[in-house]
Amino acid sequence: MKTNRQLNTRTTLGIISIIFLITYPPIMIGLARVGVIREANFYILQIGVQSLYLAVLSMSLAFLAGYGGMVSLGQIAIFGVGSYAFANLVAMNGHPAWVGIIAALILPSIVAFLFALISVRTEGIYFLMITLALAMLTFSFALQNRNLTRGFSGINDTQAPWFDPENLISSSTTFYYIALIIALAVFFLFSYTVKTTFGLALQGIRDNARRMRALGFNVTAHKIAAFTLAGFVAGIAGLLGVWYNGQMSPGAIDLTRNINILMIAVLGGLLYFEGSFVGAIFFVLVTTFASTFTNWLNALELPLKLGFNTLIGITFLLVALFLKEGIMGLFWGFLLKDEEEPSAT
């Protein structure tokens, strides 16, 4: 049960956040015009769009892990199917963009359904291992199968259909708003889903699968459905990702990227979909500006040279050790100290 004050705090903060997200591009363009920041395009595209597509992918994992108890390390592979579907059909074989978009909406769900058939009978840590193996096999397949993916070098020129190199700001802004609409839609889709009968049953399965089975619920079917839904969302993230990167190669779905997504979701808090946004923004800011920091550190001539991944790893370790519920868990816990946990439905 949610108390009124809690609902009010959450709603108010939510509205403020959405207003900020909507006004972000004009603010950046304005700041660039007065000279506070150098280039608005960088902030809209590299920071804005990148955070949004990562947040979408992270939400698909948070939904499965937080509410289905399925920590899937296979989301990056399904993301990759969405990216490759568009890249292969549109950039490699010259089909119109809408064909690629439709393929990227359908194929990832099918692959997710197949992955689910393989993996949902297992639980907990086995599930994590099997989905990780599936993701790494998909990566190896993308690397090996040159006919479909052009192997290591990948497929170039996979920009969004509205991409206009003559007018970067305007195409980035369009991209930003499309990504924002998708990200918010996914946020409300998942927030709604976990409150439906289906979502409640899923949480029941997360907490005690055996009891749910005894109550007559088809546990496997629920899990497969959840996994397929999350796969659909991961595929959309793949479409945004391939547009953002402008090319697609196996490197986009390797182990490092996979772990990055897990880190974003955990950092934000697996039980909080808004956490995926916070985690993604935090991650993008750290990766963007960490090299400045490591360059500074390495200038001190320490015995070990540090890469920015070391910083990311250390952040991750601290989160894993001390911040079990993620940033949002800490934030809501602090803000709504006296209230019941928002997730304890």
Added chain:
Amino acid sequence: MQQFIIVTLNGLTQAALFFVVASGFSLIFGLMRVVNMAHGTLYAIGAYIGWSIWDTTGNWWIALTVAPLVAVVLGVLMQRFLLTRVQGDDLQEALVTIAVSIIVGDLLLQRYGGAIRQVQPPEIITGATTLLETESLRVIYPTFRLFTLFAAILIGFLLWYLLNRTKLGMVIRAGIDDRAMVDALGINIDRTFILVFGLGALLAGLGGFFGASALSLRPGDDGVYLLSSLIVVIVGGMGSLGGAALGAILVGLAGQYGLAYTPTYAILITFVIMVLVLAVRPQGILGRNITR
């Protein structure tokens, strides 16, 4: 025919490495239910540190002894200071080992760069051995790869002896079946955990040094051996030594046959093996149903 024999031998060499590395992974998982995502990193430590020692001292045997011990130290430190803090929480345990693998992997990359390296074993075990010579057929194979194969068999035998004929092995096997009961019987399970983690790290480090000597050493190897360990134990069965051997042979051979005969679809063979095993025997071919 000659190609087939060579490919088979390549597959078995690869299987030998997979077995050594994956048996460590499987032991750690079997006893502690920890998915050691840093297992590939321990492999890389064995390989890179081994390369450094070999490069400075010029002595392969010193490197063989010391490099795996460095992996042991890292593994034990990780278990003692990090994993004990989050014991019992699957996800957090996986996250902690992932974080360690990111940090160590990055430090290795910064230190050694992206170059492909190789360790040259001493002369007695290098060169080529003629395995078979008839009028129509001549099979010559690198001596060191044969040595690797025998080393893996020896390691497998020693592990079997440790697990089945010693007190520690008894505790480990009992712990795999029922951890709480072993604890209740007054055995210091925490100390056993550290020993097993050290043993697993030793196997990963050994595998790394052998891999760097028999094949090569390149960035990304940590991921390759993490994946192979995962698949080997999924296919063979968690916590089972025989399962690790069987899984390693299947995955090693499938990989090499695939690369030789259908290069673009090679990985799919491994994929199909994994899916078939999961469909028919979710606990792995030689795995038992383990209760938590």
